[in-house]
Amino acid sequence: MSARLAVVGGGVIGSMIAWRAARNGWRTTLHAPDIDGAGTSVAGGMLGCAGEGRPGEDALLEFALAARDRWPALLADLEGSGVDTADIMVAADTLLVAADSSDSGHLRAVIDHLAAFDMRPEPVDRNRMRSAAAMLGSGVRRGYLASGEGAVDNRALLAAVRCGAHSAGVTVTTEKFCRIDDLDADQVVVATGSWAPDLIEGAPVTAEKGEILRLSRPPSAPPPPDVVVRARWRGRSVYVVPRRDGVVVGATQYEAGDRADTAPRVGGVSDLLIDATELMPGLAEYRVAEIGSGLRPTTPDGLPLVGRCDDRTVVAVGHGRNGILTAPLTAEIVVDLLDAAPSPPTSPWVARLDPRRFA
Numbered sequence: 207m208s209a210r211l212a213v214v215g216g217g218v219i220g221s222m223i224a225w226r227a228a229r230n231g232w233r234t235t236l237h238a239p240d241i242d243g244a245g246t247s248v249a250g251g252m253l254g255c256a257g258e259g260r261p262g263e264d265a266l267l268e269f270a271l272a273a274r275d276r277w278p279a280l281l282a283d284l285e286g287s288g289v290d291t292a293d294i295m296v297a298a299d300t301l302l303v304a305a306d307s308s309d310s311g312h313l314r315a316v317i318d319h320l321a322a323f324d325m326r327p328e329p330v331d332r333n334r335m336r337s338a339a340a341m342l343g344s345g346v347r348r349g350y351l352a353s354g355e356g357a358v359d360n361r362a363l364l365a366a367v368r369c370g371a372h373s374a375g376v377t378v379t380t381e382k383f384c385r386i387d388d389l390d391a392d393q394v395v396v397a398t399g400s401w402a403p404d405l406i407e408g409a410p411v412t413a414e415k416g417e418i419l420r421l422s423r424p425p426s427a428p429p430p431p432d433v434v435v436r437a438r439w440r441g442r443s444v445y446v447v448p449r450r451d452g453v454v455v456g457a458t459q460y461e462a463g464d465r466a467d468t469a470p471r472v473g474g475v476s477d478l479l480i481d482a483t484e485l486m487p488g489l490a491e492y493r494v495a496e497i498g499s500g501l502r503p504t505t506p507d508g509l510p511l512v513g514r515c516d517d518r519t520v521v522a523v524g525h526g527r528n529g530i531l532t533a534p535l536t537a538e539i540v541v542d543l544l545d546a547a548p549s550p551p552t553s554p555w556v557a558r559l560d561p562r563r564f565a
């Protein structure tokens with residue numbers, strides 16, 4: 207009889223771990239209650255590396271690059287499990303742009319920093335920018351194309367992973383657990399994102415809130431861009447991610463004082479609308495389909511906490527602003543850890559992501 211695994215948390219991290227573990231023979235239950243503010247369903251879905259590269263966050267960028275390499279195999283595996291992946295990828299490249307000279311200086315510093323990681327987004331002229339994103343306004347001053355840095359529809363991704371999990375025999379419940387000891391399983395994986403401290407006492411995870419918009423395109427409006435557009439716009443950041451029927455515009459980022467306060471703030475929404483319609487004036491013709499906000503589970507050094515807490519419990523939380531991108535690599539590390547026990551796991555990331563590194 208195979209061993210029983212309980213995965214707590216049905217976001218992208220928990221769902222992907224449950225699917226992978228079940229494929230490897232674990233008798234898996236995924237505990238996936240619906241809690242307001244979960245990051246997976248609100249995210250922009252960018253698989254961002256160059257767009258997320260910030261001086262001082264080298265380890266995070268290395269983790270993001272390693273995760274990006276897992277995506278082709280992930281999509282192939284989902285297809286191999288009979289899951290339709292046609293709606294998952296929504297863009298293949300990212301255009302990084304800046305507005306005024308101060309924004310251009312900021313973007314230039316990021317581009318220089320990326321060279322140390324052998325990433326060289328290509329400078330592009332106005333014509334090239336407009337052929338990828340016809341709606342770009344005249345305020346755009348500088349642009350670089352990060353080829354191969356795409357985006358997924360996060361909701362389609364979660365649905366596909368859940369479908370794969372179902373085919374692999376995962377049982378899904380909506381039960382919310384308050385104590386790990388109450389779970390009837392041989393091994394437990396805690397993947398509760400921003401709610402990690404509720405189950406793992408003292409887990410160094412805080413929540414960063416973000417507003418995000420979904421705009422739908424009426425037939426008369428210009429089409430969405432072919433690429434992700436990430437802008438440094440008059441000192442703020444804004445991005446536009448294509449969807450089949452419109453775009454996602456995101457996102458604000460600030461510390462969430464209270465995790466229960468998931469209502470979008472008027473100021474955040476208005477900043478996004480102002481910046482996005484200056485960046486792409488044609489978006490003014492789109493319809494506001496959804497105003498959302500969610501929580502990014504954040505750790506003191508920006509890297510997630512992935513690893514063993516004790517003989518029965520593994521944790522996979524704290525994926526910050528990159529959890530969609532890094533989910534496949536996280537699932538690989540966790541399932542390797544579960545399968546290898548009692549031998550040590552093989553992934554070189556295990557030591558760097560050790561959940562006890564702040565103790």
Ligand SMILES: Cc1cc2nc3c(=O)[nH]c(=O)nc-3n(C[C@H](O)[C@H](O)[C@H](O)COP(=O)(O)OP(=O)(O)OC[C@H]3O[C@@H](n4cnc5c(N)ncnc54)[C@H](O)[C@@H]3O)c2cc1C
Nearest residue numbers: 215217218219245246250251252383399416528529530531
């Ligand atoms: C506005 C915004 C935009 C973002 N854009 C991007 C992006 O473009 N690209 C990217 O890679 N990342 C992005 N992110 C980050 C990404 O969404 C998160 O890193 C990711 O969702 C983390 O996944 P998770 O499964 O750990 O957590 P979540 O998605 O938050 O899921 C945690 C789950 O745990 C469940 N849970 C909580 N407590 C319990 C309990 N006691 N028992 C059972 N279940 C419980 C919750 O119901 C929830 O479903 C964005 C986040 C935000 C907020």
